[in-house]
């Protein structure tokens with residue numbers, strides 16, 4: 001019998017758990033350790049954040065699903081990894097601390113034969129003074145944050161109905177943020193909701209981000225075929241904003257979020273301020289702060305993790321300039337180079353470098369997006385890693401499945417207003433995620449798979465995906481036919 | 485969209501014509517787009 005321990009039950013960890021349980025015989029154990037009792041379909045938090053959905057519609061309790069499938073579940077957070085065991089036993093283990101209210105704070109150790117780290121990001125609101133729900137801005141990163149944001153939005157709408165004018169600020173709250181797509185989607189949904197509420201004329205909406213140009217999305221932008229031209233996503237994004245009367249500030253690092261004003265500096269060495277009544281600004285991400293200890297009790301965190309707290313896998317981490325980046329720098333098996341029984345998927349793995357070109361201003365402030373690891377690649381990695389581990393448990397020496405983000409596509413649908421007949425969605429598909437200028441000269445991407453469209457079809461697809469992924473995550477009959 | 489003024493940020497990007505905007509919620513066109521979108525995404529999913 002062997003035991004697979006999965007840290008984190010987000011998109012990556014939960015997908016890995018479902019596939020591993022399906023692949024592994026009952027003699028093997030699958031254990032999930034995650035601090036929340038609920039699973040959250042994070043992409044739909046956007047709809048919670050504008051009040052169109054309630055948190056209950058984007059979450060469900062994990063325990064009954066795991067009980068049904070025969071997966072052991074610990075509502076706890078992992079604290080440290082001991083890949084060599086300790087002086088008494090060479091069996092590797094993790095230490096955990098329960099968040100389950102019935103034994104909150106209790107510490108325990110759990111041994112493993114294989115480990116998947118799918119702990120996602122730490123939301124680093126503390127990187128910018130005043131940023132985040134405990135400061136002066138709002139967030140949609142968790143369903144709790146999104147629900148709070150919806151409450152504030154409802155208040156704003158009430159006040160606008162009474163004739164007040166309000167300033168809205170949406171974007172990224174630090175120069176090294178990622179996940180611009182989520183903020184972009186929120187901006188479009190916000191605009192739609194204000195229209196629907198009949199108060200759009202009372203609202204000024206400004207986008208602020210660390211992208212060099214609008215439409216970068218942390219992937220260096222992309223080219224699409226539109227109206228007989230091959231156009232950059234910058235044109236696409238600017239057009240969407242112009243049509244909706246959204247203003248934008250790009251190349252910006254937010255230095256401080258005051259009660260009603262942010263201050264920022266730009267790549268062009270300018271400094272500025274922007275007033276707001278409502279600010280939804282995403283934080284930068286880091287790893288969740290797991291530590292690693294060797295058999296003698298020495299701290300080996302820097303061996304397992306990159307300085308940003310994400311776990312090292314089979315990527316090429318050699319520091320090199322943008323011009324020398326290669327698609328092959330990106331990992332494909334997600335196996336840790338030092339401990340072959342440890343893997344990391346989704347946001348938890350350390351990318352070799354950014355995708356957008358790194359930049360800084362004359363003061364040395366870094367202002368450029370860090371690389372996104374969105375839901376679709378996360379799910380694919382999780383499935384492939386689960387398959388590899390299942391094969392390794394059955395005797396394979398090496399991971400049997402691989403796929404790099406340089407060979408993966410993504411579909412990102414930013415809903416731009418929810419409504420069965422009047423909603424729209426901005427659908428962007430891209431292949432591959434990591435641009436490959438050798439295979440696809442001039443654009444780095446395959447233009448037959450890379451597209452940008454806006455219309456009701458996108459909204460329908462987003463809506464269907466919401467239900468399909470929740471159905472799959474609940475492991476209902478035939479869940480495996482829903483692709484990642 | 486409010487009025488576009490020369491030399492302002494919103495003066496330069498392309499904006500959709502009324503026809504383009506109509507097609508975004510035209511049921512027949514969007515059903516077709518939906519089909520194409522699904523085929524594209526499924527073909528991409530099958531690549532990995």
Ligand SMILES: Cc1cc2nc3c(=O)[nH]c(=O)nc-3n(C[C@H](O)[C@H](O)[C@H](O)COP(=O)(O)OP(=O)(O)OC[C@H]3O[C@@H](n4cnc5c(N)ncnc54)[C@H](O)[C@@H]3O)c2cc1C
Nearest residue numbers: 008009010011012042043078119120182346347373374375
């Ligand atoms: C608002 C928003 C909208 C988005 N929209 C889209 C979209 O439309 N399409 C798309 O593809 N992507 C989207 N994304 C990105 C997508 O949500 C992420 O790519 C995805 O969630 C990453 O999965 P993950 O498993 O790596 O991390 P997560 O889903 O964040 O899961 C991490 C899990 O680890 C747990 N954890 C944390 N610390 C510990 C610990 N110490 N021990 C154990 N467990 C721990 C967490 O509680 C969580 O359950 C969006 C993101 C946001 C914030």
